[in-house]
Amino acid sequence: MGVPAFYRWLAEKYPMVVVDVVEEEPVEIEGVKVPVDTSKPNPNGLEFDNLYLDMNGIIHPCFHPEDRPSPTTFGEVFQCMFDYIDRLFIMVRPRRLLYMAIDGVAPRAKMNQQRSRRFRAAKDAADAAAEEERLREEFEREGRKLPPKQQSQTCDSNVITPGTEFMAVLSVALQYYIHLRLNYDPGWKQIKVILSDANVPGEGEHKIMSYIRGQRNLSGFNPNTRHCLYGLDADLIMLALATHEVHFSILREVVYTPGQQDKCFLCGQVGHLAANCEGKVKRKAGEFDEKGDAIVPKKPYQFLNIWTLREYLEYEFRMPNPPFKIDFECIVDDFIFMCFFVGNDFLPHMPTLEIREGAINLLMAVYKKEFPSMGGYLTDSCTPDLNRVEHFIQAVGSYEDKIFQKRARLHQRQAERIKREKAQAKRGDDLDPHVRDDLIVPIQRFQGSRLASGAVPAPYEQNGSHKDNKERNNRARKAARVSTPGSSIAAAIVEAENDLEAQERDNKEELKSMLKDALREKSDIFNSENPEEDKVKLGEPGWRERYYEEKFGARTPEQIEEIRRDVVLKYTEGLCWVMHYYYEGVCSWQWFYPYHYAPFASDLRDLGHLNITFELGTPFKPFDQLMGVFPAASAHALPLQYRRLMTDPSSPIIDFYPTDFEVDMNGKRYSWQGIAKLPFIDEARLLAEIKKVEHTLTPEEARRNSVMFDMLFVNGSHPLSPYIYSLNSKFGHLPDKERNEIKEKLDPSASGGMNGYITLRSGDPCPPIFRSPVDGLEDIMDNQVICSIYKLPDHHKHIARPPVGVITPKKTVEAGDLKPPPVLWHEDSGRRPHDNSNRYCHPFMLFP
Incomplete structure (x- = not known):
């Protein structure tokens, strides 16, 4: 949905929906850090029942x-x-339930997006590796030392996909963490914890929503349950609205506006560039303290309160003289749709509409x-009324010409402006730095303010080549020595320059920054x-x-019309599939959009004549999904025989794994915004070939490839x-297969209002010792935590309105x-003044 564009739009248009989180910090007493007691009242003035983590x-x-x-x-990843x-737990302090949901196998409709992202990630990683090697050679020619490249288990982020060894180990690590907290943390003692790992089918946020919908309107359910959901996706806001639960908050990091991310290279602060730096020293993320430990500034968090958003929407959609x-x-429901x-x-971006x-x-x-003439609502819970949808979207489509014409004008202006700026920058780089005021003044300010404050100079950033920057840095350091001969500052500079480890670390950070800039430059079509x-x-x-x-x-008018109809x-x-997914869950695991x-909006006509039905089907197995979304570069995460299907030139499905592919920029500025034109997977061909090698799996691999609960x-x-x-x-005492089929219905009075079923899992439900899967962390002795399988209540239709008995918060x-x-x-010519929150730019003018 365009994170952070949607979140920013919402927070600017309806500012009262967002509330800053009050955090309680651990205190230190005589050198001993005392953790926060989460059993005490929440400092935010709200007591949440359930915390859900995407x-x-x-x-x-x-x-x-x-x-x-x-x-x-x-x-290291697990400890982080x-x-x-x-x-997050300290912020929210749930009193009844913590639900941790990892993405499992997704519906086929989502897998196409996953495939595109993972192929792009592999391509970008290869480009980054080549560019890094070039920069390392450049540093070496200049005699600048760099730390040796470290071997890393985390070099391929594509392993964050169901079925990989990483996801299997992650599940065990989280089980250890849950046991650790339930055994020893007083704030956890009386809560239930549900872990839905990558072997449970479904996207994380949709597993959470299935749980919430499954509890509503059943015996023992509290209609005033307070929910808090943490996650980074914008669609969490829509999913929360779709539950029609009033007491619902979304927790997430603060979304910064464009420009705030641009930090001064000298002091690390936002809001100005190096040329305007006044030397107020503040360490940048990625720098180190005297002990060599990374200094990581804490990101602030916000609650987005759904009950406040509902209030805004109620005012927003008030209509004079409604027909009913x-x-x-x-x-x-119509707003969500x-x-x-x-x-x-699940659907590609409609060219007509940009947030x-x-x-x-x-x-x-x-x-x-159009509401008075539509004859009713666009949707009835999970079902769109296609005749009304057509009426509505045709009215939207009537503005297409004006939208496209303005977009083209802005694009042309932007292209011309950037061309002029690049030409000016090129001419400016040819001048002697000694005679350029924009270089001399900042260097003087750099000397006067930073050195006077007792700071060791950091590398100075300006437009130009790395060689130019290096010369300017050297001039600044020499000036510092001359201006303060024999001072402690000069001694600190000499000492720092003699410290090989510090230099290597600085060089590494500079290489990282240069690599980021170089890759961004290459991705910009204006370059x-x-x-x-x-x-x-x-x-x-x-x-x-x-x-x-x-x-x-x-190629012909007849072909255009035939394709348009399909x-x-x-x-x-x-549209029907997504609406059902948000309100009832998956209606077809196999359906996907095949283009x-x-x-265009104006193309959506004759919708009332369409016959739309879905077959539920079954989800892929984890390895099937890996084969459907992974590029050959990530084949290392699959068993050997599966790998060969992805890499062997004679493989019957080698055409699914192109090493290069077209990226259609489709009017966008940066290459990562383009459309990867990958071939769609033929499911029948894929599964037929996989079936031939499935018997080669080891027991451990078969377990990773299984469906769990x-x-x-x-x-x-x-x-x-x-x-x-x-x-x-x-x-x-029964064998695993038999006891896994026996389930007992939960008593809501004992479970804190939770409905569903429990079933025995394999092995001891309460092992006396829980071994640590993470190096450096101790085993849990005398374990007091017990575990079972949890299954949702029997399916019942979602009622798309607040439950009976809900107490609406004060307006x-x-x-x-x-x-x-x-x-x-x-319609905005840009000539009239209007509120900044309503000023929207063309995508070419926004820098992510």
Whole structure:
């Protein structure tokens, strides 16, 4: 959906939905750090019942962090994750349940996006490795020492996919962490913990939503349950709205606005560049203290409160003289459905609508304008009314020409501006640095402010080659020595320059920064001498025909119409599939959108005549998914015979694994924004070849390739533990296959209002010793934690409205808190002043 674009749009338009998190820090007493007691009241003034963690939003930042040195071992990743979860737990302090959900095998509709991302990741990694090698050779020629490259278990982030050895070890590591906290942390003692690992099918956030929907409106369910969900995806906001649970908060890191990410190279602070630095020293992320330990600034967090967003939406969609009494819950469902048009994980981006061009504002304005004539709502819970959808989207499509024309104008202006700036920069680089004021002044400021404050100079960054930068750095250091002869500062500089380890570390950080800049430069099409020609020319007469010719290969008017009809059918199927997925779960594991491109809004016509049905099917096995989404470069994560299917030139499915592929920029500026035109997997061919080698799996590999269930953990003092012990005493003697089929219904009074079933897992449910899978961490002795399998209650239809008995929080939003309706992007000439929150730029003008 375009994170952070959607989150930023929401927080700017409805600012009261976002509340800063108050964090309690550990205290230090006589040199001993005392951890936070999470059994005490939450300092945020809210007591949450359930905390849900979309674990992939934790795994990825710990696996390849942006603000600290990358880990080199899985153990380091796990320790980082434990610290990460601890911090989230301290913020939220759930009183009943912690649910940790890792992405399992995804529906086929998601696998196409996963395939594209993983192929792109492999290609980008190869490009980065080649560029790093070039820079290392450059440093070597200049006599600048670098630390040797470290062997790393984390060099391929594609292993964060179900079925890999990493995901299997991660599950064990998290089980250890859960046992550790339930045994020794007082804030954990009375909660239940559910771990849904990568062997449980389904995306993490959707497994969480299935749990929440499964509990609602059953005996013992508390309609005022307070939910908190942590994750990085924008669609979590939509999923939370779709539950119709009122007491719901989304927890996530603060999203910075463009420009704030640009840090001064000298002091590490945001808000200014090196040329304007006043020398207020602040260490940058990635620097080290005197002990050599990495200094990592803590990112602030925010709650996004769904009940406040519901208040805003209720005001936003008030309509004068409605044709019938408005049902606000149906409005919520329609808002969720409308947002699917601006982006989701299962359908390609519709060319008509861009969040950064105010697309959601346009959709909402059209909805309110057309509502009286639509005859009702766009959706009925999980089912779209296609006749009304057609009426609505055709009204949106009537603005396409204006949108495309403005987009083309802005693109042209941006291209010309960047061309001028690059020409000016090139001319400026040819000047002698001694006579350029923009270089002399910052150096003087650098000497005067940083050295006067007692700071050791950091490398000075300016436009130009690395050689130029190095010369400027040397001049600054020489000036420092001359201006302060014999001083302690000069001595510190000499000492630092003689410290080989410090120099290597500095060089390594500089190489990392240069590598990042070089890769970004290469990905920018404005730096290409032969940029991809835009043959579609949206906004110029004939754009629709050219779009279907260039993107779909149609050659005649008849072919264009035939393809358009099929694209519209499949895209409409996709809209229905996604809506069902958000409200009821997967309606087809096998369905996927079979094109790289979406139709235009105005193409969606004759929808009422479409016959749309789905067959549920079954999910892939983990290794099947790996074969469907991995490039050959990640084949090392699969068993040997599977690898050969991906790498052997004689493999019957080698065409699924191209080493190079076309990336269509499709009007975007950076290569990573383009569309990877990979061949779609033929499921029948893939599974047929896999079946031939499946018998070669070892028992450990077969276990990684199996389907498993959620695990439920409680401390022995929890009211649920006697039920698990009783189940074990009755059926623990049975073979695994037999006892796994026996399930006992939970008593909500003992489980804290949780419904569902428990089943015995393999092995001892409460081993006296739990061995540590992480180097450096001790085994758990005298374990008091018991574990069982947890299964959801029997399926019942999701009721898309708040449950009976819910107490709505006191209203905080008033009509005056809503900002005036924005000028729609395509109508905004830029001449009239208006609120910054409604100012939207063309994507070419935004830097991620």
